[in-house]
Amino acid sequence: MAQSSEYAVVARDIRKSYIARGADRRKNIKSRDITVEALKGVSFAAPSGESIGILGQNGSGKSTLLRLIAGGETPTSGSLLVRSQPVLLGISAALQPTLSGARNVRLGCLAMGMTPEQVDEVYDDIVSLSGLDEDAMARPMQTYSAGMGSRLRFAIATSIDPDILLIDEALSAGDAAFATRAKRRMDHLLSKAHSIFLVSHAAQTIEEMCTRAIWLHKGEIIADGPAESTARHYRLWAWREAKDEYESANKIIEDVKKDYVKPNIVLASDEKNHNGKRH
Numbered sequence: 108m109a110q111s112s113e114y115a116v117v118a119r120d121i122r123k124s125y126i127a128r129g130a131d132r133r134k135n136i137k138s139r140d141i142t143v144e145a146l147k148g149v150s151f152a153a154p155s156g157e158s159i160g161i162l163g164q165n166g167s168g169k170s171t172l173l174r175l176i177a178g179g180e181t182p183t184s185g186s187l188l189v190r191s192q193p194v195l196l197g198i199s200a201a202l203q204p205t206l207s208g209a210r211n212v213r214l215g216c217l218a219m220g221m222t223p224e225q226v227d228e229v230y231d232d233i234v235s236l237s238g239l240d241e242d243a244m245a246r247p248m249q250t251y252s253a254g255m256g257s258r259l260r261f262a263i264a265t266s267i268d269p270d271i272l273l274i275d276e277a278l279s280a281g282d283a284a285f286a287t288r289a290k291r292r293m294d295h296l297l298s299k300a301h302s303i304f305l306v307s308h309a310a311q312t313i314e315e316m317c318t319r320a321i322w323l324h325k326g327e328i329i330a331d332g333p334a335e336s337t338a339r340h341y342r343l344w345a346w347r348e349a350k351d352e353y354e355s356a357n358k359i360i361e362d363v364k365k366d367y368v369k370p371n372i373v374l375a376s377d378e379k380n381h382n383g384k385r386h
């Protein structure tokens with residue numbers, strides 16, 4: 108039984124539906140509203156100091172879950188509590204593609220609430236973590252490769268030591284040397300009891316970067332446990348799917364589901380002290 112006040116993020120039975128207008132323009136076919144159930148009753152509790160990977164096929168609800176935790180969207184129903192405002196890496200609206208990397212470092216840091224003096228203090232560390240050279244820092248970000256952009260965004264977002272860091276795929280675009288530096292940076296955050304959520308299709312990234320993994324399948328959590336074993340089952344399932352071996356892929360899903368026990372989340376009555384309560 109999870110008492111919510113001990114955790115960085117607590118989700119109890121969250122559901123998220125979107126209504127999308129059908130776009131069939133053929134004669135005699137009326138356009139209609141189509142409801143998409145992106146999340147169907149997701150519950151988990153994330154303690155401090157844990158890095159949680161979120162795995163799942165396309166459309167399984169991973170980014171939706173991250174957006175809800177970030178607070179950019181609200182669940183259709185259920186409760187979601189966060190200890191503090193999370194930093195969502197991946198859609199850093201403050202960054203400007205036409206401006207140089209150097210200008211974007213300043214802009215991003217100011218947008219996260221730093222003073223110009225604080226930006227000066229962290230600037231060199233950000234550039235060094237990103238691994239970008241002087242020429243690259245002087246170029247507009249729109250000329251960067253996907254990996255270069257995500258490295259710089261990761262370096263900017265982690266420069267404030269965010270209490271809750273949400274990463275959507277950004278790390279998978281980096282190269283091996285960056286992955287090692289990013290891992291060191293994440294370990295540093297975790298050692299200070301910060302919490303990290305990392306969305307990735309790559310089971311290996313989750314295995315290397317995370318302690319725990321949640322597997323989302325068609326909007327539901329079907330596994331939540333140690334990163335290594337969850338990633339192993341996911342990889343096996345993805346492999347069977349890729350080879351069109353649907354029967355054995357479905358068997359893996361069924362077996363994994365059997366072992367998953369949905370947590371009973373208790374929202375303590377002292378939640379008034381939980382500053383980040385949103386819903």
Ligand SMILES: Nc1ncnc2c1ncn2[C@@H]1O[C@H](COP(=O)(O)OP(=O)(O)OP(=O)(O)O)[C@@H](O)[C@H]1O
Nearest residue numbers: 125127143145163164165166167168169170171172
């Ligand atoms: N704004 C929206 N309007 C309508 N449907 C949406 C919206 N956002 C997400 N969805 C739908 O919700 C479902 C989950 O989407 P989501 O982006 O969370 O999946 P995902 O697991 O992150 O996928 P991917 O791995 O492809 O990025 C999908 O069916 C998607 O089409």
